Amino acid sequence: MTTTCLRNWWVSLAWAGLLSTCFAQVAPSSATAQESPGRQVVMFGVVASPGGNSMDSKIPTVVAARLRKTLPGHSFKLVKVKSTRLVAGQSMVLDLGSGFTTKAEMVTPLDGVGKVQMRFDLSIDGFSQFQSVVTTPPDQFNFFDKTMPDNSHLLIGVGAR
Numbered sequence: 001m002t003t004t005c006l007r008n009w010w011v012s013l014a015w016a017g018l019l020s021t022c023f024a025q026v027a028p029s030s031a032t033a034q035e036s037p038g039r040q041v042v043m044f045g046v047v048a049s050p051g052g053n054s055m056d057s058k059i060p061t062v063v064a065a066r067l068r069k070t071l072p073g074h075s076f077k078l079v080k081v082k083s084t085r086l087v088a089g090q091s092m093v094l095d096l097g098s099g100f101t102t103k104a105e106m107v108t109p110l111d112g113v114g115k116v117q118m119r120f121d122l123s124i125d126g127f128s129q130f131q132s133v134v135t136t137p138p139d140q141f142n143f144f145d146k147t148m149p150d151n152s153h154l155l156i157g158v159g160a161r
Contacts, residue, residue, distance in 0.1 A: 038109050041085070041159070046059065046078055047155075058076055118133070
């Protein structure tokens with residue numbers, strides 16, 4: 001089993017469009033946004049199974065098109081999505097089932113060159129399998145692809161707004 005980091009996979013995909021069309025998440029109130037420097041972090045998981053062509057209706061058209069181009073001949077199912085505001089040192093965990101959990105920890109909400117830095121971890125049954133530090137502009141997702149023993153893929157997206 002391998003894990004591949006697909007950095008900048010959907011470089012031009014804007015957060016506002018993704019959030020409004022796909023996951024209908026609520027933005028933090030302006031009062032919350034001004035209390036401390038932080039970012040709204042979104043993390044989600046999609047399972048891509050070979051030998052099919054179905055697409056979960058919760059996945060927006062723009063994302064579906066990219067998934068089909070990246071992994072043709074696969075069916076796609078949204079597993080779970082979570083969004084929360086994080087400040088430096090805080091983290092969020094997403095339970096994807098079957099023993100898989102992902103964790104994103106905010107390292108720096110905005111550094112001197114305008115980038116967000118987060119620490120990412122994928123664990124199976126409580127044991128870390130893959131870790132990465134992601135440094136990216138706000139409003140840009142990073143994707144991680146975990147190939148499963150049955151040749152399906154667990155695609156995990158994480159980004160900060």
